[in-house]
Amino acid sequence: MIKLDLRxxxxxxxxxxxxxxxxxxxxSSSVVVSQGCYISAVDNIDFGSIDxxxxxxxxxxxxxxxxxxxxxxSYSIGIGDGLHADAEQRRLADAQNQSFINYDLYLDxxxxxPWGNIGSGNEKTGIGSALRQNHTVFARIxxxxxxxxxxxxxxxxxxxxxx
Numbered sequence: 001m002i003k004l005d006l007r008x009x010x011x012x013x014x015x016x017x018x019x020x021x022x023x024x025x026x027x028s029s030s031v032v033v034s035q036g037c038y039i040s041a042v043d044n045i046d047f048g049s050i051d052x053x054x055x056x057x058x059x060x061x062x063x064x065x066x067x068x069x070x071x072x073x074s075y076s077i078g079i080g081d082g083l084h085a086d087a088e089q090r091r092l093a094d095a096q097n098q099s100f101i102n103y104d105l106y107l108d109x110x111x112x113x114p115w116g117n118i119g120s121g122n123e124k125t126g127i128g129s130a131l132r133q134n135h136t137v138f139a140r141i142x143x144x145x146x147x148x149x150x151x152x153x154x155x156x157x158x159x160x161x162x163x
Contacts, residue, residue, distance in 0.1 A: 037069035037163040040132050045105075045139045054101075054145040061109065063137035065159045069128025073163050076125045077135060078118035079105055080158040092141075092153035099148050105157070106138040118160050128163075 045063035069075050084093040084100060091100040105115040107124055115137065116122030124135050 033070065035070050035073045035163055037067055037073060037075045037128060037161045039065060039159060039161055040068045041066040041134075042159060045137060047103075047139070047141060050141070052147045052149065054141065054143050054147070057111075057143050058141040059111065060139045061136055063105075063139055064134050065124075065137060065161075066132050066134045067126075067128075067161050068130070068132050069126075069161075069163060071128055071130040073128035074125070075128060075161055075163040076118060076123040078120065078123045078160045078162070079115050079137070080117045080160070082155040082157040084155050090155060090157065092155045094149070094151045094153055099151070099153075101141055101148055101153050102145055103139060103141045103155075106140065109136075109138055111138055111140050118162050123162075 041064075043062060043064040045060055047058055047060045050058050065077055065079070067075060067077060081088055082090045084091040084097065086100075090103050090105065092103055093100050104111075107113040107115045107122070114122050115124065126133060126135070
């Protein structure tokens with residue numbers, strides 16, 4: 001009798017182990033995409049080598065500010081007056097900060113729309129594409145300035161993106 005009971009217990013155990021038990025529930029996922037922008041790259045403005053005579057304009061279009069903004073995000077890019085500005089006139093300075101060359105930054109290749117700081121009304125505006133957007137900075141050293149001595153002249157301006 002004990003052997004018979006063990007067989008019945010074994011069959012019952014086999015029957016229960018063949019049935020898989022399971023339960024289900026839902027797992028939800030979510031994400032919030034926030035508006036955002038950042039400056040992804042800048043290319044410096046380089047006028048190259050010039051003589052100290054300013055009888056004609058000296059132009060450069062090799063500067064740029066690149067931004068990445070969330071798709072559909074409105075943004076504006078401003079560029080400050082620089083380290084050596086005088087009454088909102090951007091200036092390149094020699095190593096001793098004693099001799100200066102005036103220069104201007106523009107939004108367009110016709111050099112007719114000045115590029116200003118945020119809040120000046122002369123910012124570059126755009127709509128984010130979620131990809132890198134490159135904005136050329138057109139620069140000009142205007143003619144009619146007093147001649148300057150040989151040397152290296154530099155300035156630093158701050159680019160800002162608002163969104």
